[in-house]
Amino acid sequence: MKKKILAFLLAIAMLSTFIPANTVVRAKTHDAAYANQVIDVLGIMNTEGQTNGSSQDPVTRAEFAQMLVNLSKYKDTVGATTSISLFKDVTSKFEGAGYIEFAITQGWMTGYIDGNFKPNKNITLQEAVNGIVAILGYTNEDFATNKNAGKMSLYTSKDLDENISKTKNESLNRADCANLFYNTLVSTMKDNTTVYATTLGYALDADGELDYLKLVNKEMDGPIIASISWSSTLPFTAVKYYRNDVISDKNSIEIHDVIYYSKNLKTVWAYSEKVTGILKEVSPSRLNPTEITIAGSTYTLGTKEMSYEFSTLGDVKIGDAITLLLGKDDTVVGVLSEGEYNAKIGGVVLETSEKLTDGINGSVYTSSFVTLVDSSGRKLEVEYQGDKDDYVPGEILFVSYSDGKASISKYDRYAGDISGDISSDGSVVGGRIIANDVRILDVKKQEYIKIPSSRLAGMHLYASNILYYSLNGNEEIQELILDDVTGDLSSYGILIDTTANINNLNQLTSSYQCMIDGVESTYTTNENIGGVNKGVCKFDFNGNTIESIKNLSNTFISSINGMKIKSYGQEYIMADEVDVYLLNSSKYYKTTLSKVSDLNKYNLYAYYDEATISGGRIRIIVAQRRQ
Known part of the structure; x- marks a missing residue:
């Protein structure tokens, strides 16, 4: 027994010599798929002649040398070639010899005693760990006696082994390497405080994992402005396209769209947001411009080129009619003159007004303004000649510019062949395809809300519901402004009491x-x-004044499945912001659905404003405890 205890204590003592003191252990939180996404964004697995491959493909020692460079702060600074022949089997002519040379000089990898590097031999876990440990700042002096065993112990204690099942002498495949690199990025350096990813400028989320979306934005290139041959300027062939953050295709991208791209992801992002109007102000000055004011709103200049363009050295002047091209963060990344892009903008009138306006040579005059909202939900203020009562809220107007002045015309409302049934996925209405990146606005007086096409799925859209629409180059609906179709702009609640005085x-x-x-x-x-009773109602307001109250219809809930309920075999859809109340002794108490969803304990009643085919949703659920 004494010998067994002594052997156990000796094993513990040996283990303590393998792992440097105060090693921090990181909780395991991510999965392999997420790790692979992150590594793809960073391009760490990209090597000479190969930017992707099967997850089960083995990784050679030559490939791993380049991957270590890609994982380090030296990425994009180390070349593939070298004038030195370090090994008998790696001469200066060997493809990727520069990466091997660099990995050797940094102490990340070593050759064999026979004078070879064996570049085409598959990398083993032990060899990979030796390189990773070195990248984290450890040297052989940090490990006593059996250095390889000490490094493998560190590999385990730092959770570098997460999602990797290989033993030290087994070869790694691409999936193993992707996991190892991700684990390295979120691990701490030798100081056990600094996370390695932060030394490379990468952001972590609250859980200590790499923030994928921030990485995508960091690794994006651009912007470039789409021309006829824009795709030929990319250093790769794209396989995935987004337009206005919706999955799309190459043919949907139009001239003057703003393009961003990721070579590692082989992905293109295009944005079509534009603002047209008269340039009113450049701030803080034309010597150092950072912001401009156009169409009643202020926009930040997003590139050095735009700062130059709006400076005293640029071509754009106060009073010019221009079109701004907005990038992914809504900053100005391009500008078009009136001659380059003569847009005709459609929008709904929100209000009209009269204001004092600065004229030339310091003069001041009174002018009329109309405030519109377009299909993207962007407000536009347009100065015009005429009376402020020429236009009324709710009208659809077209605005165009000529010689620096606005020309306004009223829209002849006609929905034509786009009215009719909307498909169950919201992609077709009345036989007309709805574009993937369609912009839809639902308007009620001076209120409006942007909605996805899926919100209209299964509805019947009447011509009277449509205030305005436009088509893209593929004859698909790209803009749609609706007249309070969804009911989502109303308020829903309980009418407790009424009093007349x-x-x-x-x-x-x-x-x-x-x-x-x-x-x-x-x-x-x-x-x-x-004509209204106490209970669950729909309320419409004009400011703080109630304009109308309407009782909602109700039905008994027999089952709940996600955002849908069933009642007597019929299915209803809940609103995104459905409110739930507990009714007890004639009093209503706000609660949550999770607290009253047990149908053995509660009777639930769903209150809806309209039938689903008319855009209706369940707005209120009332629970009553069963007797």
């Missing part, structure tokens, strides 16, 4: 006690809203 002027006033989003409020109007 006569004020001091002998006028009838009505008070409505409501609970909306769990908050009780009382609203007073000079009109009596008749």
Whole structure:
């Protein structure tokens, strides 16, 4: 027994000599698929003649040498060639010899005692770990006695082995290497404090994992402005395209779109956002421009080229009619003159006004302005000659520019062949295809909301529902402005009580006690809203004044599945922001669906504004405890 205890203590003592003191152990949180995505973005696995391959393909020692360079701060600075022949089997003519030379000089890899490097031999786990440990700042002096065993112990204690099942003498494939590199990036350096990824300028999320979206943005190249032959300027052949952040194809990208790309991901992102108007102001000055004001809004200049263009040295002047090209972060990355891009902009009138405006030579004059909102939800303020009452909220106007002045025309509303049934996936209406990156706006008076085409799935769209639409070059619907089709701009809650009073002027006033989003409020109007009962209602406001109240229809809930409920065999869809109340002794209490979803304990009633085919949704669910 004493011999067994002694052997155990000796093993513990030996293990302690393998692992440097104060080694931090990282919790395992990510999966292999996520690791592979991150490594793809960073291009770490890209080697001479190969940018991708099967996850089960073996990795050679020559490939691994280049991958180590890609994993380090020396990425993009080390060349593939060298004038030195380091090994008998790696001469200066060997493809990728420069990477092998660099890995050797950094102490990440070693050759064999026979004078060969064996570049085509598959890398083993032990050899890979030796390189990774060196990249993290450790040297042979940090490990006593059996150095290889010490490095393998560190490999385990730092969770560098996450999602890797190979033993030290087994060869690694591409999937193993991707996991090893990811684990290295989120591991700490020799100081056990600094995460290796942060030394390369990469961001971590709250869980200590690499932030994929930030990495994608960091590794993006661009912007470039699409011309007729824009794809020929890319240093790769793209396999995936996005337009306005929606999956698309190459043919959907149009001239003047703003292009970003990732060579590692073989992906292109295109953005079509534009703003047209008169340049009103450059801030803080034309000697050092950082922002400009156009169409009533201020935009940040996103590139050095744009700062130059709007400076005293550039071609753009105050008062010019221009079109801004906006990048992925809504900054200005391009500008077109009136002659280069003469847009005709469609939008809904929100309001009109009169303002004092600065003229030339310091003069001031009164001018009329109309504020529109376009299909992207962007507000545009347009100065025009005429009376402020020439246009009314809700009208559709077209705005174009000629010789630096706005020309406004009213839109002859006609939906034509795009009215009709909308497909179950929201991709077709009335036989007309809806573009993947369609911009849809639902408008109610001066309120509006952007919606995806999926929100309209299964509906019937009448011509009277459509305020405006436009088609792209493929004859697909690219813009759609609707007249309060979804009901999502109304408020939904409980009408608790109503009171009618006569004020001091002998006028009838009505008070409505409501609970909306769990908050009780009382609203007073000079009109009596008749035909409504206490209970669950739809409320429409004009500012803080109630304009209409309508009771909602209800149905008993027999089952719930995600965002859908069933009632007597019929299916209904919940609104994204459905409110749930518990009704107890005639009082309503705001709660959550998870707390009352047990149908053995509660009777649930769904209240909806319209049928699903008309865009209706379940707006309120009321629970009552079963007796």
